[in-house]
Structures are given as C-alpha cells and as structure tokens.
Amino acid sequence: MERIESRRTKISTTVSRSFNLTLLLIYTGIVKTLKKLIAQKRYELLLVSFLILIFGNTFATTPTAGVLDIYQNFIVGLIVFFNKKRLRFFFLLVITFNIALDVFAGSLQFLDLRSWHGIVYIIFFLVISREVYKEVLYAKNVNRELLAASLCGFVILCLLGTFIFYQIEIKRPHSFTNAGERNQVLNNLNYFSFTTILTIGYGDIAPISLLAKRAVMFVGLISHFYTVFITSIIIGKYLSANRK
Template sequence: MIDRLYPYRFELFLFTQLSILFGSLIIPVEWFENWVMPVFLLCNIASGVLLVAKRRTLSRFMFSFLVISVVMFSMGFINSEIEHRFSYIKLGSYFIFFAIVTIEIIKQVWKAKIVGKNVILGVISGYISLGLLAFFLCLSIEIITPNSFSGIVSIPGVNTDTTEQLMYYSYVTLMTIGYGDILPITPIAQKASVFIGLIGQFYLVIITAVVVGKYIQHSNYNIKD
C-alpha cells in the first residue's frame, strides 16, 4: 500500500496543505476551525508519514506522532477542556512536525537527479510547509505572550478569529509582501517576523536556483544525446 502511494506523496501532501489553507473559503469559519481543520491536519500528518516512508526510524516517529494526534483529537472531541489543557503540547508537536517535513522535502528535492512533476510539487509543498511552520510559530508567540501582534481585531460582519489572521500574517510575511495591517509589536514577535522573511527568501533563492540548474543540466544532456 505504502509502495503504491509513495510516488504520489507530494500530490497528497500538497492537497492536504491546500485544504488547510483554503478550506475556510468553502466551509464556515467556525465549523472549519473547530471540526474540519483538525481532520485536515491529521490527513496532512498521515501524508507526512508517507513522505518519510523510506526512512524507517523517522517514519516510525512520524507514525507514532500520527497515533498520538488521533488520540488527542478524539479526547478533545469528547471533552473540550482536555483539548485546551494540551493546546501547548499540540502547538509544539505541530511545529516539530512541519520542521521535520520541510527539511525532508528540501532533502528530497535537493537529491533529485531529474526535475519532473514530483520535484516541482515538492518545491511548492516545501514553501507552503514553511508558511505553516511560520504560522505555528506566530500562534505560539501570541498564546505565550498575548497581544504580540497588533491589528488582530474582530471585523464587524465578518467571521474571523486570531488563528485565521495569524495564518494570513505568516504567509504575507513569508512572501515579504508586508501590507502592514498586522504588526509585530513585541521583541520576540519582531524577531520571529524577520526570521520568517529571511527563511522565505533563502528558500526561493537557493532551492529554486538548484531546481532550475538541474533542469537546465538535464535538458542540455538530452539535447546532446
């Protein structure tokens, strides 16, 4: 089963990522945040297990993390107080998960000899993973140090919350767009924002250059043949 799905690992991972990012466009925010997004996160973790399937030790760790996540989700479904009690552990776990997955995607893209569909999807998935990693970092900062970001407000007539706005801020910062509607105002939030912007630029410059270089090299080799 795993061997059959492994060639489609990047497609599955990217699909679950896009579901997490844009699911609230289709599903009401309250329903999405409380019920649907946790399910998509579990699916994303499952596809992350598939990403590292060729590495036994890491795949066992990721599978264990998947099982623990399912158990915690089930417990939170039964009792919301339990979910709130373990919120810090969940945030830390998701941060570690996306850090591991992002590094693994970069490694697989870096080691790829031929630039094909999988590599391109891997590059896209890696960039989105960086954004999710940035999101969990910002969310952790906001929980530990409340009001670290100004501009996070309830908009009349629009059903939004802190999670959605920090998700938006993380990707805007990663892409260095910087609209300025949400601002980091504490030192730790400011440093995290600088770090997110730097990582986003390093990824685009270095990883994109490597992929393009391999594509040009492979194309020249085919022309000579």
C-alpha cells in the first residue's frame, strides 16, 4: 500500500510539474509574441491610442470618460516604449504624478489642478513627439509603421496645440470666443486646434487676446512646416527605395 501511495504521489507531483511547466511555456510564448507584435506595430498601436484619446468621449455623458482616455494613452505609451529605461521611468512618473493630483484634489485646492494637468500633458506629448519624429527622420523604408508614425506626429501637434490653448484660456479666461465653460473648454479647444491645423477654420471659435493670437500663429507655422517637411521626407525615401 505504501508503494502504491508513493507512486501516486510521484505521479501527481510529475503531472503537477508538467502542468506548471506547460503554463510557463505558454506564458513565455505569449509574452514573446506580444513583445514582437509591439516592436513591429509600435506606432500603429500609439496611433490607435491617440484616436481613442480624441474620439473616445464623443458619446460620454460624464467627464470621467475623458480622464480614462488620457490614462489609456499614458499606459500605451509606457507599453510601447517599455524597453527604453529612461522613457519607462518617465511614463511611470507621469502616471504616478497624475494619479496623485486626482486622488488628492480635495487637499490641493490651493493649486490650479487644471493648469497642472495641462502642463503634464504638454510634457508628455513633447517627450512622445521626440521618439516619433526620430522614427520618421531615420526610417529607411516607406511602410505602414512610417506612415503611422507620421500621422502620430501630426496628431501630437494638434494635441500640443490643444493644451497650449487650454493653458492660455485657464490663465487668461475669455482669450477665445465660444470656448465654453468648465468641462466644455478642453473639448472645444481640441476641436479648434484640429480645425486650425487642418486649415478648415469654421470661425465659430477664434482667438481674441494677443497671446492667444500669437499662440495660434505659432502652432499653425509649426504644423505647416511639419506637413511640408514630412511629405518631402516620405517622397524622398520612397524614390530612394525605388532606385535601389
């Protein structure tokens, strides 16, 4: 009986180890596949995240949706650039700082939290833009990743414009006509930033103060330069690849 029990125990242990090993191999395979996918589709994932940030709260009835959209953008940025130590530390710092601002909002009433959030977002998009523009500049071939990175760069310019205009409106209220009140301000200025950079310009929102006008001129100038510069780079890379 003891031998039988001993054999059963050994068999059970062996089965358990085999099962755990199988799970470990499956987990390792999934992790490797995800890492490979992220490495290959880095800027496509980032682009999807930006689109969620822009359009994610379209049908939302509460401001919470907008907060979740920005957090998913932080997390995707962390995942996409996780292999870069400095960027990983930066994204973790941004997420932690942003959570602290939200959690301790009641105790930090002496601070203008909207302004602080806006500053954090501007820094975040500036850091992201550096990586995106490096990809566009040094990419060897014209492919989906390059096109996704180029579009990411354009969207980042629009979002930077959004938060620059938002900072101006916070510090100097009524710098823009029809900017709205409270939670409407950011969404309206986001719309204004995109329509301005896309040269649609319906005229329903317009800068009034001199600072706002100068900011709009600056953002428009940078975005126009980006469009021309990126177009020339992509065409140049495409022609160079065809010659080879």
